[in-house]
Amino acid sequence: MAEAEKLWLGFDLGGTKMCAHVFDDAFKVLGFQKRKTKAQEGMEATLQRIFQTIREALDSAGASPEQLAGIGMGCPGPVDHNRGVLLSATNMGWTNVQLKKILEAEFKCPAAVLNDVDAGVFGEYCFGAGKNAHCLLGVFPGTGIGGGCVYRGDIFTGANRSVMEIGHLQMMADGPQCGCGRRGCLEALASRMAIAVAAAGAAQRGAAPWLLKNAGTDVAAIRSNILADSIKNGDRAVEDIIRQAARWIGVAVSNAVNLLGPDIVVLGGGLVEAMPTLFKNEVAEVAAARVMPPFVGTFKVAAAKLGDRATAQGAAAWARQQISGQSR
Ligand SMILES: [Zn+2]
Incomplete structure (x- = not known):
């Protein structure tokens, strides 16, 4: 893969499972990884599982974190999308988690955080039934x-x-x-x-x-x-x-x-x-x-139309819109 190619990572954080998709700039899927969320093991452990899932998705695409143009994460609860804060996720026991900051510090690229249903609906708008x-x-x-x-x-x-x-x-x-x-x-x-x-x-x-x-x-x-x-x-x-x-x-x-x-x-x-x-x-x-x-x-x-992929793909597309001002 050419070093210059822009990659977008879409992440679907759920109460029971999480998954990461790697997309090229045309939103073709290049890599994928998923695992259980296991929120009961505590927030720090779950964050490490998120990081690991992202790294493995990049590995499966034959890509490195340096190639990421941005990360979009859909979350199971209300989100302050301006600050990138997950306000609460009752099924995970999380409140006011600064996910944007945490992801940007770990992967050294811009991140955008939004509600998972918003992400799924945005995915259907960009790529699915609501184009x-x-x-x-x-x-x-x-x-x-x-x-x-x-x-x-x-x-x-x-x-x-x-x-x-x-x-x-x-x-x-x-x-x-x-x-x-x-x-x-x-x-x-x-x-x-x-x-x-x-x-x-x-x-x-x-x-x-x-x-x-x-x-x-x-x-x-x-x-x-x-x-x-x-x-x-x-x-x-x-x-x-x-x-x-x-x-x-x-x-x-x-x-x-x-x-x-x-x-x-x-x-x-x-x-x-x-x-x-x-x-x-x-x-x-x-x-x-x-x-x-x-x-x-x-x-x-x-x-x-997008099934399981809607949230991850919509989150990545929204991240691109926020970060590069490019809609589709
Ligand atoms: Zn109610």
Whole structure:
């Protein structure tokens, strides 16, 4: 590889696993590495695992740290993107971590730090399902429900923090308890966690025989692919639960459309990857029926295209935009 070639590193820091992708300046993947986060071993140990993962990704690309033009890191929590600080990551026990400074000191290159869903949505804007959108709204149902918005080529943020917490839109007065401490949030009604709890209940009642036989009633074992298989194998109760969850997401999307007027709504994350048609159709139908009438027909609902790579690739692309002022 030519010494002069600019390389970008995209990092996806998750509560359970982390991964690093090395990209050339045309955003072709040159190298990759992943490992478990193991946040329970403490922050210093996790930082060392991050450094090691980045070095090994560079090794797998046959590249050295000196070739890095920049690092972009997507993080599992609200971020102050101006200072590059991860404000909090509850599932890792981290608060106010100066990741930009830490990465720049270790790798001697500029770094940009942003929220992981923002990064994923920016990835879909640059390379995936939302290319060239004027306003792209991304909704990623998973363990929680993340949201992000790219408006006129940049990530929509507050003055000094990530926003677009669509998972915490208030859907139901005195509804179920949400992980954020409030009640009745979208996430408490329609995340994979909420779906898995309801599906486990159906299995226990004898209403979902395939699920009971193949996954039991352990909520942690009821992953997105198991849910999709349960529907394919005739568990009607599970299908009803998931369609209802998708319809709640449709209601939330209709509210977001009234506020933001996106031209495209991209749905992503594990649940949507496992059941893209179900989610796309339910969300599109409910959103069309609920938006203020002038908005009907003004937006498209599409499934994300980048899969697992969205956050790392979007983080690297955003780093390039911040560092070199080059958008694509
Ligand atoms: Zn909430």
